[in-house]
């Protein structure tokens with residue numbers, strides 16, 4: 001049987017996607033306007049899993065150059081040591097603007113680079129291809145960069161599976177690898193012409209579609225921003241809801257949101273207890289040659305064992 005090159009590439013890219021290492025948590029993905037050095041310095045004191053220096057919507061149009069230059073000089077001092085591992089990203093402007101190429105070049109061609117590039121408004125695979133071609137010309141080292149993809153329009157949802165597949169395929173010949181999808185709910189509402197209500201029922205379909213697709217491609221799923229940043233009770237409710245839907249983290253815009261969000265994406269002590277007991281019971285039953293067994297009145301087999309393993313992995317984060 002002759003297997004075409006395209007088929008081989010697709011299999012390899014799927015293999016790469018499904019065997020990726022997901023140890024980097026991104027529970028709170030914290031935005032910091034790139035033109036605000038005071039906020040940038042503060043963001044490294046907040047214990048957030050992921051800090052995003054923003055060139056896009058948190059920055060006024062007449063400050064775009066200032067943001068880019070501020071981020072570049074900040075990056076060139078080297079990644080700040082905060083006593084724990086964290087992800088340092090830059091969100092560039094979208095590819096339909098005049099700013100994105102300079103944003104990308106400026107943060108990629110220095111001695112120090114961010115860990116991750118966040119790419120907004122990925123409506124179709126052409127956007128990804130253009131990003132990939134350009135990034136490849138700017139990256140001069142072998143270090144692989146993470147890519148986080150924003151899904152924030154009707155078109156991006158219609159093209160979502162192709163976008164995820166193409167991101168995997170492109171990463172085989174590029175120096176980046178896709179690691180997460182972000183649900184850009186604010187741009188999404190603007191794009192499809194809706195205004196948010198308190199219970200967010202009008203965006204539930206999109207919110208679920210994103211998490212489902214992200215998981216199908218073994219990508220992290222980052223939930224929407226809670227813009228009422230003084231309402232911490234509402235934030236807690238929405239964060240816990242996102243975690244129940246399967247999201248792995250949430251976008252954050254203010255320091256006070258970080259601890260609430262990071263807590264919400266940790267498993268509860270009851271879940272950890274359940275998972276620990278289940279895994280112990282699983283080990284015993286494996287030794288007896290039993291694949292399916294009873295644990296606390298439920299039939300348990302591999303899918304539930306994997307869920308328990310996920311809970312234990314997450315519980316080890318702080």
Ligand SMILES: CC(=O)SCCNC(=O)CCNC(=O)[C@H](O)C(C)(C)COP(=O)(O)OP(=O)(O)OC[C@H]1O[C@@H](n2cnc3c(N)ncnc32)[C@H](O)[C@@H]1OP(=O)(O)O
Nearest residue numbers: 031032033038039040042043054057058186225253254255
């Ligand atoms: C839909 C999207 O794309 S969301 C992403 C784009 N939007 C953003 O990035 C917005 C980010 N957030 C912000 O700019 C701000 O939090 C605002 C404008 C909402 C409120 O700002 P402020 O009025 O300064 O908030 P507040 O006074 O409560 O801030 C308290 C402290 O936290 C700091 N702070 C506030 N937001 C941030 C932030 N995002 N990152 C780091 N530090 C911050 C302030 O500088 C202040 O520090 P200080 O006391 O040392 O001076």
Ligand SMILES: O=CC(=O)O
Nearest residue numbers: 152184185186187
């Ligand atoms: O980029 C985020 C959004 O909600 O839009």
Ligand SMILES: [Mg+2]
Nearest residue numbers: 120152184187
């Ligand atoms: Mg957006």
